[in-house]
Amino acid sequence: xxxxxxxxxxxxxxxxxxxxxxxxxxxxxxxxxxxxxxxxxxxxxxxxxxxxxxxxxxxxxxxxxxxxxxxxxxxxxxxxxxxxxxxxxxxxxxxxxxxxxxxxxx
Amino acid sequence: xxxxxxxxxxxxxxxxxxxxxxxxxxxxxxxxxxxxxxxxxxxxxxxxxxxxxxxxxxxxxxxxxxxxxxxxxxxxxxxxxxxxxxxxxxxxxxxxxxxxxxxxxxxxxxxxxxxxxxxxxxxxxxxxxxxxxxxxxxxxxxxxxxxxxxxxxxxxxxxxxxxxxxxxxxxxxxxxxxxxxxxxxxxxxxxxxxxxxxxxxxxxxxxxxxxxxxxxxxxxxxxxxxxxxxxxxxxxxxxxxxxxxxxxxxxxxxxxxxxxxxxxxxxxxxxxxxxxxxxxxxxxxxxxxxxxxxxxxxxxxxxxxxxxxxxxxxxxxxxxxxxxxxxxxxxxxxxxx
Numbered sequence: 001x002x003x004x005x006x007x008x009x010x011x012x013x014x015x016x017x018x019x020x021x022x023x024x025x026x027x028x029x030x031x032x033x034x035x036x037x038x039x040x041x042x043x044x045x046x047x048x049x050x051x052x053x054x055x056x057x058x059x060x061x062x063x064x065x066x067x068x069x070x071x072x073x074x075x076x077x078x079x080x081x082x083x084x085x086x087x088x089x090x091x092x093x094x095x096x097x098x099x100x101x102x103x104x105x106x
Numbered sequence: 107x108x109x110x111x112x113x114x115x116x117x118x119x120x121x122x123x124x125x126x127x128x129x130x131x132x133x134x135x136x137x138x139x140x141x142x143x144x145x146x147x148x149x150x151x152x153x154x155x156x157x158x159x160x161x162x163x164x165x166x167x168x169x170x171x172x173x174x175x176x177x178x179x180x181x182x183x184x185x186x187x188x189x190x191x192x193x194x195x196x197x198x199x200x201x202x203x204x205x206x207x208x209x210x211x212x213x214x215x216x217x218x219x220x221x222x223x224x225x226x227x228x229x230x231x232x233x234x235x236x237x238x239x240x241x242x243x244x245x246x247x248x249x250x251x252x253x254x255x256x257x258x259x260x261x262x263x264x265x266x267x268x269x270x271x272x273x274x275x276x277x278x279x280x281x282x283x284x285x286x287x288x289x290x291x292x293x294x295x296x297x298x299x300x301x302x303x304x305x306x307x308x309x310x311x312x313x314x315x316x317x318x319x320x321x322x323x324x325x326x327x328x329x330x331x332x333x334x335x336x337x338x339x340x341x342x343x344x345x346x347x348x349x350x351x352x353x354x355x356x357x358x359x360x361x362x363x364x365x366x367x368x369x370x371x372x373x374x375x376x377x378x379x380x381x382x383x384x385x386x387x388x389x390x391x392x393x394x395x396x397x398x399x400x401x402x403x404x405x406x407x408x409x410x411x412x413x414x415x416x417x418x419x420x421x422x423x424x425x426x427x428x429x430x431x432x433x434x435x436x437x438x439x440x441x442x443x
Contacts, residue, residue, distance in 0.1 A: 037369075039223045039224075039353075039354050040151060040223070041390075041399050043151075043152070045147070045152055046151065046223075046353075046354070047351075048353070069287075069289075070264075070265070070291050073263070073264045073265065073285070073286060073291070073350070073351075074265075074350050074351040076229075076232060077232060077316075078316075080334055104232075106229060106354075
């Protein structure tokens, strides 16, 4: 279990307890967090679960695989700290993770 | 006006299997899809990715699954209306009438919506001014390459479309290829060609840059690109080509008065009918308690929906459940002896 904070571009934020094994995307979808669409359902095929990860967490997350980076090319306004939230799997180590959702997903 | 028994919206795997389930019951169908080929997400998003959970098919790619389904529905000679989007649905004498953006009109007692997450459309540039120039100086696809001769063209994107068009158009125009990171996705061969042309000065490559501003009134004069550190550069530009893949948009379906749950259509899990009699939703687009967005769930959903379609299309006939292994009628319909 980890506390994950989702913040939108207006600064509204929601902190949730997300079970280990779920993705950061699933944590958002199951709790109606707006700003994450996840059109493809987590198969790394659409880039609509794109989030910006708080800088200090970037190195603590397992590195994005090539397919994820390729998909981020398609995302809305990608930055250095861009990740697909469907590819970040929650573990105890991620307790306190903060992500920001982009202005829009497509 | 085209009359049929069932109008299928969406030519993804579930829409294709709908043809089969309707066909063996003797029902005629037409299929409408916004893409230029059948297969839906399987063909557009993951043609080469293996799928492992199709019953009795241990492993196949999105492309292979599509090809096999097309083979399976061959006997029914169904007409596909591709590159067409359904714009309007109206009720007409206990039937439904549909109009597409290509001005085709269909009438049928049943509509099966197998629309996945919506129709695929190019992902558009997010800059405010981008709308203003779309179709004049900004393009998301190329219909006639002769329109792109002797121009200063900036191409955005790092995938096959961006690379292939950079190669092709460099024969007659000045190309700048702009991508947000140093690595491109593309075949070794294409990448080598691009690098060769870069050395010869025929293509300029700008990485890691993103579009920051568009300058111009009626036409684009120049663009400004920026990197992560804030360094910017102005490039003389006549045309922007943007290849950031496709997004899925639900589109007009959301306005048909169907009961929706977020982006999904609520259905009765007994027959996958929506709140409108004769309109069914199957596959990823439908939702009901316990729904799983799996291709195999879609196959089941469409089998049940096709029974209800039969009852509506043939109100004077009694529906008789039959097995493909033993039914002579079905074998005839499949062209088997």
